[in-house]
Amino acid sequence: MTLSQLQEATEFLKQQTNHFSPQTGIILGTGLGALVQDIDIEYAIDYENIPHFPVSTVEFHKGRLLFGTLTGKKVICMQGRFHYYEGYSLAQVTFPVRVMKLLGIEQLIVSNAAGGLNENYQISDLMIINDHISLFLPENPLRGTNLATFGDRFPDMSEPYAADLVAKALHIAQANGIRAHAGVYAGVTGPQLETKAEYRMLRMLGADAVGMSTVPEVIVARHMELPVVGISVITDMCIPEQLEKAEIEKILAAAYKAEPNMTFIIKELLSHFVSGKAN
Numbered sequence: 001m002t003l004s005q006l007q008e009a010t011e012f013l014k015q016q017t018n019h020f021s022p023q024t025g026i027i028l029g030t031g032l033g034a035l036v037q038d039i040d041i042e043y044a045i046d047y048e049n050i051p052h053f054p055v056s057t058v059e060f061h062k063g064r065l066l067f068g069t070l071t072g073k074k075v076i077c078m079q080g081r082f083h084y085y086e087g088y089s090l091a092q093v094t095f096p097v098r099v100m101k102l103l104g105i106e107q108l109i110v111s112n113a114a115g116g117l118n119e120n121y122q123i124s125d126l127m128i129i130n131d132h133i134s135l136f137l138p139e140n141p142l143r144g145t146n147l148a149t150f151g152d153r154f155p156d157m158s159e160p161y162a163a164d165l166v167a168k169a170l171h172i173a174q175a176n177g178i179r180a181h182a183g184v185y186a187g188v189t190g191p192q193l194e195t196k197a198e199y200r201m202l203r204m205l206g207a208d209a210v211g212m213s214t215v216p217e218v219i220v221a222r223h224m225e226l227p228v229v230g231i232s233v234i235t236d237m238c239i240p241e242q243l244e245k246a247e248i249e250k251i252l253a254a255a256y257k258a259e260p261n262m263t264f265i266i267k268e269l270l271s272h273f274v275s276g277k278a279n
């Protein structure tokens with residue numbers, strides 16, 4: 001990934017969208033596509049048509065970049081994300097996050113499906129991510145020459161998820177009877193799910209949920225100092241003593257069930273968002 005590849009993709013998108021200038025970037029996770037129905041879509045561009053963009057391989061991921069308005073706010077939405085387990089480098093996985101920043105976003109909202117490690121969680125609960133543990137070892141999206149136009153060589157990670165937005169999301173949930181917790185997300189590479197011993201280890205490390213995405217995108221967003229909101233949908237419980245066989249259908253069903261709640265919180269967050277840009 002080079003700066004000129006990022007710029008080429010950005011220029012292409014500006015031309016295709018009549019210089020649409022989004023304020024918020026949204027990345028939709030596995031089974032969490034329903035938000036799209038609420039977006040007033042102005043432009044939809046397939047990943048495969050965007051220069052240097054990776055192409056999504058997982059069959060239930062759509063693979064389009066959407067430009068439009070949601071609750072009156074200009075958004076760019078990734079309908080389908082890239083995962084490390086698909087074979088991409090983390091630089092490729094995070095390429096769209098850099099492009100969204102170049103297109104002008106001022107904050108990033110990421111969602112994902114995750115396994116619950118905290119005993120107080122239930123399937124289809126939401127977890128507002130308040131910190132993460134990167135287990136994408138030894139890969140790193142920032143490895144290599146630092147792109148100094150975006151950020152520092154050694155970006156700060158003391159508050160990867162904007163504390164005021166975490167509080168706001170929790171407040172919205174509470175005021176509307178939505179089950180949501182604040183918690184730590186452990187990002188693993190996948191694609192296999194974890195063993196009981198690994199779930200035990202992740203819990204001991206301090207994680208409340210585990211999933212195969214999000215952390216690389218957030219590292220890159222924070223490199224560029226973009227404020228981030230992360231929302232996990234708990235799709236399966238990963239308590240070692242009670243572990244059931246993972247079934248992708250059940251995981252997707254749990255994600256679908258929680259979707260309206262997640263959509264509601266994202267829309268509420270957006271409606272309170274004040275852009276630093278003139279419209």
Ligand code: HPA
Nearest residue numbers: 113114115210211212235
């Ligand atoms: N592990 C990793 N990723 C996941 C899980 C899990 O248990 N559930 C949903 N995504």
